Amino acid sequence: MRISFLAIGNELIQGKIGEANGRFLAQELELLALEMRFMLLAGDNPEEMISAFRFLEEQSEIIVCSGGLGPTPDDLTTEVFAKFAELKLILDQKILDQIKARFKIRGIEMPLTNKKQALIPESAKVIPNLFGTAPGFELEHNHRFWFFLPGVPNEFKQMTKDSIIPRILEIKKIKKATKSKTLRIYGITESGIADRLSVLKFDPKLRLAFLPEFPEIYLRLSAITDEEEEAEKIVNQTSQMIKKELGEYVLSEEGEPLELVVGRLLKERGLTLSTAESCTGGWLAKRITDIASSSEYFLGGFVSYSNEMKIRELGVSEETIKNFGAVSSETAKEMAIGVRNNTGADIAIAITGIAGPSGGTKDKPIGTVHIALLDEKGFWEQRFQFLPLSREMVRNLATETGLEVMRRRILGLRMPGEKKDEQK
């Protein structure tokens, strides 16, 4: 059964935004061993849209379309498809009521333009959208199954998971069991991982995919079998094998973000945390507090962006900054002392560095970052030199590394800069 994807929007074809829904659908299909045939992007242009519909109709049995269902004049998908398929558009009163209700909750009268979103081709079935005004719809035409979803990524994703994938399985009349697991990995390159895994023997039903997600690498294991139990067994056993081989580099086994892993470690041990950030400017605290229950262990943080704030709020000595600079081992350590004293947290972490694009020197080029950690065992401190990268990438890496050194410290793993034989 051939499945293709079509994304419609001038913003895509003009390179204004990147298309990500197709990749999401492809990943979901891949988990079920269903193959994507073509992914096509077209602009908001009726003639081009019809050419695209015709090509995909020739080439596929199932076509999932994304975008062009909004209320504005450039949202043409429904109208043009109805023309292509020679179907009438009808006003769906239920959809209209739902759209009106959504606006009512927000205390707004529905703008007239939104009425258009209640028009769907005759014979189409509505696909509910819990997160936006535009519902999707599905229809069969010329023995092809067409699905139309809004292009807004969180709406597309939710509707794909809830409605499209189950429908595709139904259409295919195949009962398959799939299990997957995503290992998040940090601190080793993709080829480094591949090298280490080359010695392992995997079950033939196991599928392995590398997904680079800067600054981490996701390793996705999936197994498709007739029985759910078997799939689960294969994935779990493989995960164990890989963890044994990659050890300390595996951040999490279920796709969990590092801030959740660190949060859980803190909670389990009853430890509290506070942060002092300079170059990351609050990004570390932001990631920590992305986790809903972070108030149980995160006391708070200082974004000591100016030297005055480092001195006044964290008690970094003027002498230290004068002699060693704001980006130095000494300043990082004093920041960590300051935030630990101020908050009484069990673990204090401090980050100071040069994110760029200016401010680099010969001794301290852009990408120089000092991270200091202070806990009851004492200090740990390290200078990192991230490669010449964008400001955003330096800040991202510094934040990730901040979380990672906490994870390693709490678990008693080898810390960055320590040799292998120093590992406890």
Add this chain to the structure above:
Amino acid sequence: MRISFLAIGNELIQGKIGEANGRFLAQELELLALEMRFMLLAGDNPEEMISAFRFLEEQSEIIVCSGGLGPTPDDLTTEVFAKFAELKLILDQKILDQIKARFKIRGIEMPLTNKKQALIPESAKVIPNLFGTAPGFELEHNHRFWFFLPGVPNEFKQMTKDSIIPRILEIKKIKKATKSKTLRIYGITESGIADRLSVLKFDPKLRLAFLPEFPEIYLRLSAITDEEEEAEKIVNQTSQMIKKELGEYVLSEEGEPLELVVGRLLKERGLTLSTAESCTGGWLAKRITDIASSSEYFLGGFVSYSNEMKIRELGVSEETIKNFGAVSSETAKEMAIGVRNNTGADIAIAITGIAGPSGGTKDKPIGTVHIALLDEKGFWEQRFQFLPLSREMVRNLATETGLEVMRRRILGLRMPGEKKDEQK
């Protein structure tokens, strides 16, 4: 002249990596007023590749292909295209020598598999590749111009800039001008914008696109004409018309992020800023410090996540928290006072709220956020009720609103909660 893009690779069609070369090419074309027609992704499958070649040949005069030029058995682009176009493959000795030389520099013998990369269709012209072993090639077939480039992003980008774009301009022999502008808009829905704009009469050469980028909406204006001056005039005039209609909701006119707009306003007025965040957990400080020169006006921030930190570091009174709660107008105000006293900043902003998923009550449901701003003019404070949304969306909206109230305060615009007639 119709230009299309084709990316070939199983890793793309399986969702393992995102396709970004097409977007890069689209952006380069857009800058030159050249329009991309289709962007198509296909797997390493000869039958599918031929269907893709045929479709794009029908639909385009210029086709740029990415990927499948490597040395491995699944790199089939050259071979399959030669079959499609009924061309012989010939061994290009010069390419072979170059590949051998590249390996020699690295002290490695060229693996036999790489020899394949020196095979190109007869009549093809080589496109040099400075960064990798696989060169590209160009040929004319059936009155279409075909370009083949490696899929490795930095190689694709360099070769597109150095070779493809100049060749396309040469082939087109047309001088066209384009101008575009992106207005960033916040505080009004997409359909609200469409309604307001429906009364305006735009130049027929103007193209308008809505790009929802939660929590903002981007409105992209572009005009393509024969003369650059005319395009610029159309875009500027339209931008003025829209700004007049949407007024205060337009954050920026050149696609600039709100944190940059606020930063510039602060810098122009010589004002300094500090932040006190609870529910946003550092996200506001993070966005402010995304801007490279933010150290000129941002003194620092407090992530006073715990009540203890609100009390100890910001001087919020225990009574206030006890009587009104940590999420209250009173606490927000005292946080603002505290951070302004501590840092001496001209403007202090404080955010406290309930991001969820737990912690909501009947009086203060999830999405309740208090924002207080204190400057030399005194206090501004407002309670916001963001709709039941994810934790991330509540935090995102609270952060955006924090920046937005600063922009409005500095510009003397109507503040949220103020009636229209209170506007100064």
